[in-house]
Protein backbone atom coordinates (compact mmCIF):
# COMPACT_ATOMS: atom_id res chain seq x y z
CA UNK A 479 0.00 0.00 0.00
CA UNK A 480 1.31 3.49 -0.82
CA UNK A 481 2.25 5.80 2.02
CA UNK A 482 -0.52 7.94 3.49
CA UNK A 483 1.67 11.03 3.22
CA UNK A 484 1.81 10.58 -0.58
CA UNK A 485 -1.97 10.56 -0.95
CA UNK A 486 -2.24 14.11 -2.27
CA UNK A 487 0.49 13.87 -4.92
CA UNK A 488 -1.33 14.27 -8.23
CA UNK A 489 1.29 13.91 -10.97
CA UNK A 490 4.87 13.00 -11.88
CA UNK A 491 6.13 16.58 -11.62
CA UNK A 492 4.90 16.86 -8.04
CA UNK A 493 6.35 13.44 -7.27
CA UNK A 494 9.74 14.56 -8.51
CA UNK A 495 9.64 17.76 -6.46
CA UNK A 496 8.55 15.85 -3.37
CA UNK A 497 11.43 13.43 -3.87
CA UNK A 498 13.94 16.28 -3.67
CA UNK A 499 12.26 17.82 -0.62
CA UNK A 500 12.20 14.43 1.08
CA UNK A 501 15.98 14.22 0.78
CA UNK A 502 16.33 17.66 2.35
CA UNK A 503 13.83 16.80 5.09
CA UNK A 504 15.79 13.66 6.01
CA UNK A 505 19.00 15.68 6.28
CA UNK A 506 17.30 18.40 8.36
CA UNK A 507 15.73 15.80 10.67
CA UNK A 508 19.25 14.74 11.70
CA UNK A 509 20.23 18.31 12.53
CA UNK A 510 16.95 19.29 14.21
CA UNK A 511 17.65 17.93 17.75
CA UNK A 512 20.84 19.98 18.09
CA UNK A 513 19.31 23.24 16.88
CA UNK A 514 16.27 22.66 19.06
CA UNK A 515 18.44 22.07 22.12
CA UNK A 516 20.69 25.06 21.43
CA UNK A 517 17.95 27.32 20.07
CA UNK A 518 20.39 27.99 17.23
CA UNK A 519 19.54 29.03 13.70
CA UNK A 520 20.13 26.26 11.12
CA UNK A 521 22.17 28.27 8.60
CA UNK A 522 23.32 25.06 6.91
CA UNK A 523 19.70 24.04 6.18
CA UNK A 524 19.16 27.32 4.38
CA UNK A 525 22.37 26.86 2.42
CA UNK A 526 21.00 23.46 1.33
CA UNK A 527 17.60 24.93 0.46
CA UNK A 528 19.34 27.61 -1.61
CA UNK A 529 21.53 25.04 -3.34
CA UNK A 530 18.49 22.88 -4.15
CA UNK A 531 16.68 25.86 -5.71
CA UNK A 532 13.87 25.56 -3.13
CA UNK A 533 13.90 29.27 -2.29
CA UNK A 534 12.70 30.16 -5.79
CA UNK A 535 9.77 27.73 -5.77
CA UNK A 536 7.05 30.40 -5.70
CA UNK A 537 8.90 33.01 -7.78
CA UNK A 538 7.05 33.61 -11.09
CA UNK A 539 8.50 31.69 -14.02
CA UNK A 540 9.06 34.93 -15.93
CA UNK A 541 11.80 35.75 -13.41
CA UNK A 542 13.34 32.28 -13.48
CA UNK A 543 11.38 30.76 -10.62
CA UNK A 544 9.21 27.62 -10.57
CA UNK A 545 5.91 29.49 -10.12
CA UNK A 546 4.38 26.64 -8.11
CA UNK A 547 0.71 26.70 -7.09
CA UNK A 548 -0.59 27.02 -3.53
CA UNK A 549 -1.52 23.31 -3.59
CA UNK A 550 2.07 22.43 -4.44
CA UNK A 551 3.40 24.79 -1.79
CA UNK A 552 1.29 22.98 0.81
CA UNK A 553 2.49 19.62 -0.48
CA UNK A 554 6.17 20.59 -0.30
CA UNK A 555 5.98 22.43 3.00
CA UNK A 556 4.20 19.55 4.68
CA UNK A 557 6.99 17.23 3.54
CA UNK A 558 9.73 19.58 4.68
CA UNK A 559 8.11 19.94 8.12
CA UNK A 560 8.04 16.15 8.37
CA UNK A 561 11.81 16.49 8.78
CA UNK A 562 12.08 19.78 10.67
CA UNK A 563 9.18 22.03 11.68
CA UNK A 564 11.31 25.08 12.48
CA UNK A 565 13.03 25.19 9.11
CA UNK A 566 9.74 24.59 7.29
CA UNK A 567 7.89 27.36 9.12
CA UNK A 568 10.74 29.80 8.60
CA UNK A 569 11.14 29.16 4.87
CA UNK A 570 7.35 29.05 4.58
CA UNK A 571 7.11 32.76 5.44
CA UNK A 572 9.49 33.52 2.59
CA UNK A 573 7.83 31.27 0.00
CA UNK A 574 4.34 32.28 1.08
CA UNK A 575 5.04 35.97 0.88
CA UNK A 576 6.50 35.69 -2.61
CA UNK A 577 3.34 33.85 -3.67
CA UNK A 578 1.23 36.56 -2.02
CA UNK A 579 3.14 39.33 -3.82
CA UNK A 580 2.82 37.38 -7.07
CA UNK A 581 -0.97 37.18 -6.82
CA UNK A 582 -1.79 40.56 -5.26
CA UNK A 583 0.77 42.55 -7.28
CA UNK A 584 0.75 44.93 -4.36
CA UNK A 585 4.37 46.00 -4.73
CA UNK A 586 5.58 48.25 -7.54
CA UNK A 587 6.52 45.94 -10.43
CA UNK A 588 10.21 46.96 -10.49
CA UNK A 589 10.73 46.32 -6.77
CA UNK A 590 9.07 42.91 -6.97
CA UNK A 591 11.05 42.03 -10.11
CA UNK A 592 14.29 43.03 -8.37
CA UNK A 593 13.44 40.83 -5.36
CA UNK A 594 12.56 37.87 -7.59
CA UNK A 595 15.79 38.11 -9.60
CA UNK A 596 17.75 38.33 -6.41
CA UNK A 597 16.01 35.22 -4.99
CA UNK A 598 16.83 33.28 -8.17
CA UNK A 599 20.41 34.54 -8.51
CA UNK A 600 21.60 34.90 -4.90
CA UNK A 601 19.05 32.99 -2.85
CA UNK A 602 17.79 36.15 -1.14
CA UNK A 603 14.93 35.63 1.28
CA UNK A 604 12.21 37.92 2.57
CA UNK A 605 9.86 38.16 5.52
CA UNK A 606 7.57 40.74 7.11
CA UNK A 607 8.18 41.89 10.66
CA UNK A 608 4.84 43.22 11.83
CA UNK A 609 4.37 41.91 15.38
CA UNK A 610 5.25 44.13 18.33
CA UNK A 611 5.07 43.72 22.09
CA UNK A 612 2.47 46.43 22.57
CA UNK A 613 0.30 45.90 19.49
CA UNK A 614 0.25 42.08 19.65
CA UNK A 615 -0.65 40.09 16.59
CA UNK A 616 -0.88 42.31 13.50
CA UNK A 617 -3.85 40.21 12.40
CA UNK A 618 -5.92 41.94 15.08
CA UNK A 619 -5.31 45.35 13.51
CA UNK A 620 -3.35 47.05 16.30
CA UNK A 621 -1.40 50.19 15.36
CA UNK A 622 2.39 49.69 15.17
CA UNK A 623 4.45 51.63 17.69
CA UNK A 624 7.33 51.63 15.22
CA UNK A 625 7.29 55.01 13.51
CA UNK A 626 8.32 56.29 10.09
CA UNK A 627 9.19 59.97 9.96
CA UNK A 628 9.57 61.74 6.60
CA UNK A 629 13.19 62.70 5.86
CA UNK A 630 15.04 64.14 2.88
CA UNK A 631 14.49 61.59 0.08
CA UNK A 632 12.81 59.00 2.24
CA UNK A 633 11.92 57.91 5.76
CA UNK A 634 13.56 57.34 9.12
CA UNK A 635 12.23 54.30 10.93
CA UNK A 636 12.53 53.60 14.65
CA UNK A 637 10.98 50.81 16.69
CA UNK A 638 11.25 47.21 17.81
CA UNK A 639 9.64 44.17 16.23
CA UNK A 640 9.01 40.85 17.97
CA UNK A 641 8.73 37.32 16.52
CA UNK A 642 10.98 38.23 13.59
CA UNK A 643 11.37 34.78 12.02
CA UNK A 644 14.48 34.38 9.80
CA UNK A 645 16.03 37.51 11.36
CA UNK A 646 19.51 35.92 11.64
CA UNK A 647 19.73 35.41 7.88
CA UNK A 648 17.78 38.20 6.18
CA UNK A 649 19.55 41.12 4.59
CA UNK A 650 16.28 42.86 3.73
CA UNK A 651 12.81 42.63 5.20
CA UNK A 652 9.47 44.42 5.36
CA UNK A 653 8.38 46.30 8.47
CA UNK A 654 5.10 47.94 9.28
CA UNK A 655 5.36 51.42 10.75
CA UNK A 656 3.05 54.22 11.82
CA UNK A 657 3.37 57.59 10.05
CA UNK A 658 2.26 60.23 12.60
CA UNK A 659 1.97 63.04 10.00
CA UNK A 660 -0.49 60.98 7.95
CA UNK A 661 -2.09 59.12 10.88
CA UNK A 662 -1.80 55.79 9.06
CA UNK A 663 0.42 52.70 8.95
CA UNK A 664 2.43 51.54 5.96
CA UNK A 665 4.92 48.85 4.99
CA UNK A 666 8.56 49.64 4.18
CA UNK A 667 11.25 47.50 2.59
CA UNK A 668 14.29 47.85 4.84
CA UNK A 669 17.90 46.92 4.08
CA UNK A 670 19.88 45.55 6.98
CA UNK A 671 22.46 48.14 8.08
CA UNK A 672 24.38 48.82 11.28
CA UNK A 673 21.30 50.66 12.57
CA UNK A 674 19.39 47.36 12.58
CA UNK A 675 20.06 45.06 15.54
CA UNK A 676 18.86 41.51 15.98
CA UNK A 677 18.27 41.14 19.74
CA UNK A 678 18.45 37.43 20.52
CA UNK A 679 15.29 37.04 22.56
CA UNK A 680 13.93 33.84 20.99
CA UNK A 681 14.19 31.33 23.84
CA UNK A 682 10.84 29.61 23.76
CA UNK A 683 9.09 26.27 24.19
CA UNK A 684 8.77 25.25 20.54
CA UNK A 685 9.89 26.22 17.04
CA UNK A 686 13.16 27.11 18.70
CA UNK A 687 15.25 27.09 15.53
CA UNK A 688 13.20 29.67 13.58
CA UNK A 689 15.40 32.59 14.70
CA UNK A 690 12.27 34.59 15.60
CA UNK A 691 14.18 37.18 17.62
CA UNK A 692 13.38 40.85 18.22
CA UNK A 693 14.62 43.30 15.61
CA UNK A 694 15.41 46.84 16.76
CA UNK A 695 15.49 49.67 14.22
CA UNK A 696 17.30 52.81 15.30
CA UNK A 697 16.55 55.72 12.97
CA UNK A 698 17.04 53.52 9.90
CA UNK A 699 16.93 55.40 6.60
CA UNK A 700 14.68 54.00 3.86
CA UNK A 701 14.39 55.59 0.40
CA UNK A 702 11.02 57.06 -0.56
CA UNK A 703 10.48 54.38 -3.24
CA UNK A 704 10.70 51.67 -0.54
CA UNK A 705 7.38 52.66 1.00
CA UNK A 706 5.05 49.85 -0.06
CA UNK A 707 1.62 51.25 0.56
CA UNK A 708 -0.40 49.44 -2.14
CA UNK A 709 -2.85 46.72 -1.10
CA UNK A 710 -3.17 45.16 -4.57
CA UNK A 711 -5.78 42.56 -5.44
CA UNK A 712 -7.41 40.84 -2.46
CA UNK A 713 -6.18 37.22 -2.66
CA UNK A 714 -7.98 36.04 0.47
CA UNK A 715 -4.65 35.36 2.21
CA UNK A 716 -4.31 31.86 0.72
CA UNK A 717 -0.53 32.00 1.16
CA UNK A 718 -1.01 31.60 4.92
CA UNK A 719 -1.78 27.91 4.29
CA UNK A 720 1.97 27.39 4.50
CA UNK A 721 1.33 27.52 8.27
CA UNK A 722 -1.09 24.58 8.61
CA UNK A 723 0.98 22.68 6.02
CA UNK A 724 3.89 22.91 8.44
CA UNK A 725 1.97 21.69 11.47
CA UNK A 726 0.43 18.87 9.44
CA UNK A 727 3.93 17.71 8.49
CA UNK A 728 4.95 17.59 12.15
CA UNK A 729 1.81 15.60 13.03
CA UNK A 730 2.49 13.15 10.18
CA UNK A 731 6.00 12.58 11.50
CA UNK A 732 4.62 11.88 14.99
CA UNK A 733 2.03 9.50 13.55
CA UNK A 734 4.61 7.55 11.55
CA UNK A 735 6.92 7.33 14.55
CA UNK A 736 4.10 5.96 16.73
CA UNK A 737 3.05 3.44 14.05
CA UNK A 738 6.59 2.16 13.68
CA UNK A 739 6.91 1.90 17.45
CA UNK A 740 3.59 0.06 17.76
CA UNK A 741 4.59 -2.41 15.04
CA UNK A 742 7.96 -3.19 16.61
CA UNK A 743 7.63 -2.84 20.38
CA UNK A 744 6.77 -6.10 22.12
CA UNK A 745 7.09 -5.99 25.89
CA UNK A 746 7.72 -9.40 27.43
CA UNK A 747 4.18 -9.58 28.84
CA UNK A 748 2.80 -9.85 25.29
CA UNK A 749 3.11 -12.42 22.50
CA UNK A 750 2.88 -9.78 19.79
CA UNK A 751 3.82 -6.10 19.35
CA UNK A 752 1.53 -3.53 20.97
CA UNK A 753 -0.04 -2.81 17.53
CA UNK A 754 -2.10 -5.96 18.15
CA UNK A 755 -3.84 -4.42 21.19
CA UNK A 756 -7.39 -3.10 20.69
CA UNK A 757 -6.63 -0.04 22.86
CA UNK A 758 -3.63 0.88 20.69
CA UNK A 759 -5.60 0.28 17.51
CA UNK A 760 -8.30 2.59 18.81
CA UNK A 761 -5.73 5.37 19.39
CA UNK A 762 -4.36 4.79 15.89
CA UNK A 763 -7.90 5.05 14.52
CA UNK A 764 -8.41 8.31 16.41
CA UNK A 765 -5.17 9.71 14.95
CA UNK A 766 -6.35 8.81 11.46
CA UNK A 767 -9.68 10.61 11.98
CA UNK A 768 -7.87 13.78 13.02
CA UNK A 769 -5.32 13.56 10.21
CA UNK A 770 -7.63 12.61 7.37
CA UNK A 771 -10.19 15.28 8.30
CA UNK A 772 -7.53 17.96 8.56
CA UNK A 773 -5.67 17.02 5.38
CA UNK A 774 -8.79 16.83 3.30
CA UNK A 775 -9.78 20.35 4.40
CA UNK A 776 -6.25 21.64 3.87
CA UNK A 777 -5.81 20.30 0.35
CA UNK A 778 -9.32 21.15 -0.77
CA UNK A 779 -8.90 24.76 0.46
CA UNK A 780 -5.58 25.06 -1.40
CA UNK A 781 -7.01 23.54 -4.56
CA UNK A 782 -10.07 25.82 -4.51
CA UNK A 783 -7.86 28.86 -3.99
CA UNK A 784 -5.76 27.88 -7.03
CA UNK A 785 -8.77 27.23 -9.27
CA UNK A 786 -11.19 29.94 -8.15
CA UNK A 787 -9.05 32.94 -8.99
CA UNK A 788 -11.97 35.37 -9.06
CA UNK A 789 -13.50 34.03 -5.87
CA UNK A 790 -10.47 34.16 -3.56
CA UNK A 791 -11.68 36.81 -1.08
CA UNK A 792 -14.81 34.76 -0.36
CA UNK A 793 -12.67 31.69 0.43
CA UNK A 794 -11.38 33.29 3.66
CA UNK A 795 -13.71 31.26 5.92
CA UNK A 796 -12.61 28.02 4.18
CA UNK A 797 -8.96 28.96 4.53
CA UNK A 798 -9.46 29.90 8.18
CA UNK A 799 -11.33 26.67 8.86
CA UNK A 800 -8.48 24.67 7.30
CA UNK A 801 -5.91 26.44 9.48
CA UNK A 802 -8.00 26.02 12.63
CA UNK A 803 -8.73 22.34 12.01
CA UNK A 804 -5.19 21.42 11.01
CA UNK A 805 -3.43 23.13 13.89
CA UNK A 806 -5.82 21.81 16.54
CA UNK A 807 -5.95 18.31 15.06
CA UNK A 808 -2.17 18.26 14.74
CA UNK A 809 -1.89 18.92 18.48
CA UNK A 810 -4.28 16.01 19.15
CA UNK A 811 -2.35 13.71 16.79
CA UNK A 812 0.98 14.34 18.51
CA UNK A 813 -0.70 13.81 21.88
CA UNK A 814 -2.19 10.49 20.72
CA UNK A 815 1.14 9.41 19.21
CA UNK A 816 2.80 9.99 22.59
CA UNK A 817 0.10 8.03 24.41
CA UNK A 818 0.66 5.10 22.02
CA UNK A 819 4.40 5.13 22.63
CA UNK A 820 4.00 5.57 26.39
CA UNK A 821 6.62 6.87 28.82
CA UNK A 822 9.41 6.45 26.26
CA UNK A 823 7.80 9.34 24.35
CA UNK A 824 9.11 11.75 27.02
CA UNK A 825 12.71 10.94 26.20
CA UNK A 826 14.81 13.70 24.72
CA UNK A 827 16.56 11.01 22.71
CA UNK A 828 13.38 10.69 20.61
CA UNK A 829 11.72 13.33 18.42
CA UNK A 830 8.21 13.09 19.91
CA UNK A 831 8.73 15.57 22.74
CA UNK A 832 10.04 18.11 20.20
CA UNK A 833 7.02 17.55 17.95
CA UNK A 834 4.82 18.06 21.02
CA UNK A 835 6.43 21.43 21.74
CA UNK A 836 6.70 22.56 18.10
CA UNK A 837 3.12 21.76 17.16
CA UNK A 838 1.81 23.92 19.99
CA UNK A 839 3.14 27.08 18.26
CA UNK A 840 0.52 26.73 15.52
CA UNK A 841 -2.09 28.18 17.87
CA UNK A 842 -0.20 31.47 17.85
CA UNK A 843 0.21 31.85 14.09
CA UNK A 844 -2.51 33.63 12.12
CA UNK A 845 -5.42 33.39 11.89
CA UNK A 846 -5.83 32.57 15.59
CA UNK A 847 -8.77 30.36 16.67
CA UNK A 848 -10.95 33.18 17.97
CA UNK A 849 -10.46 35.10 14.68
CA UNK A 850 -11.58 32.02 12.73
CA UNK A 851 -14.69 31.60 14.90
CA UNK A 852 -15.55 35.27 14.37
CA UNK A 853 -15.03 34.98 10.62
CA UNK A 854 -17.24 31.88 10.40
CA UNK A 855 -19.92 33.53 12.54
CA UNK A 856 -19.88 36.62 10.31
CA UNK A 857 -20.09 34.48 7.18
CA UNK A 858 -23.18 32.68 8.49
CA UNK A 859 -24.88 35.79 9.83
CA UNK A 860 -24.32 37.61 6.56
CA UNK A 861 -25.89 34.80 4.57
CA UNK A 862 -29.00 35.93 2.74
CA UNK A 863 -32.06 34.16 4.19
Ligand SMILES: Cc1cc2nc3c(=O)[nH]c(=O)nc-3n(C[C@H](O)[C@H](O)[C@H](O)COP(=O)(O)OP(=O)(O)OC[C@H]3O[C@@H](n4cnc5c(N)ncnc54)[C@H](O)[C@@H]3O)c2cc1C
Nearest residue numbers: 606607608609614615616618641642643685690839842844
Ligand atom coordinates in the same frame (compact mmCIF):
# COMPACT_ATOMS: atom_id res chain seq x y z
C1 LIG B 1 6.75 30.49 15.70
C2 LIG B 1 6.21 31.85 15.42
C3 LIG B 1 6.70 32.58 14.35
C4 LIG B 1 6.21 33.88 14.07
N1 LIG B 1 6.74 34.59 13.02
C5 LIG B 1 6.32 35.87 12.80
C6 LIG B 1 6.90 36.68 11.77
O1 LIG B 1 7.78 36.24 11.04
N2 LIG B 1 6.48 37.96 11.63
C7 LIG B 1 5.52 38.49 12.44
O2 LIG B 1 5.17 39.65 12.26
N3 LIG B 1 4.95 37.76 13.43
C8 LIG B 1 5.32 36.48 13.62
N4 LIG B 1 4.76 35.73 14.63
C9 LIG B 1 3.85 36.40 15.55
C10 LIG B 1 2.41 36.03 15.46
O3 LIG B 1 1.89 36.33 14.17
C11 LIG B 1 1.68 36.80 16.55
O4 LIG B 1 1.86 38.17 16.40
C12 LIG B 1 2.17 36.43 17.93
O5 LIG B 1 2.14 35.04 18.08
C13 LIG B 1 1.34 37.09 19.01
O6 LIG B 1 0.01 36.73 18.83
P1 LIG B 1 -0.98 36.72 20.05
O7 LIG B 1 -2.32 36.41 19.52
O8 LIG B 1 -0.48 35.91 21.17
O9 LIG B 1 -0.85 38.25 20.56
P2 LIG B 1 -1.87 39.27 21.07
O10 LIG B 1 -2.57 39.89 19.90
O11 LIG B 1 -1.14 40.20 21.98
O12 LIG B 1 -2.91 38.43 21.90
C14 LIG B 1 -2.63 37.88 23.19
C15 LIG B 1 -3.90 37.26 23.72
O13 LIG B 1 -4.82 38.35 23.95
C16 LIG B 1 -6.10 38.11 23.39
N5 LIG B 1 -6.43 39.20 22.44
C17 LIG B 1 -5.67 40.30 22.16
N6 LIG B 1 -6.32 41.14 21.34
C18 LIG B 1 -7.50 40.55 21.05
C19 LIG B 1 -8.61 40.92 20.25
N7 LIG B 1 -8.64 42.07 19.59
N8 LIG B 1 -9.64 40.08 20.16
C20 LIG B 1 -9.64 38.91 20.87
N9 LIG B 1 -8.62 38.51 21.63
C21 LIG B 1 -7.56 39.32 21.75
C22 LIG B 1 -6.03 36.74 22.75
O14 LIG B 1 -6.67 35.87 23.67
C23 LIG B 1 -4.57 36.35 22.68
O15 LIG B 1 -4.43 35.00 22.95
C24 LIG B 1 5.21 34.43 14.90
C25 LIG B 1 4.69 33.68 15.99
C26 LIG B 1 5.19 32.41 16.25
C27 LIG B 1 4.61 31.65 17.41
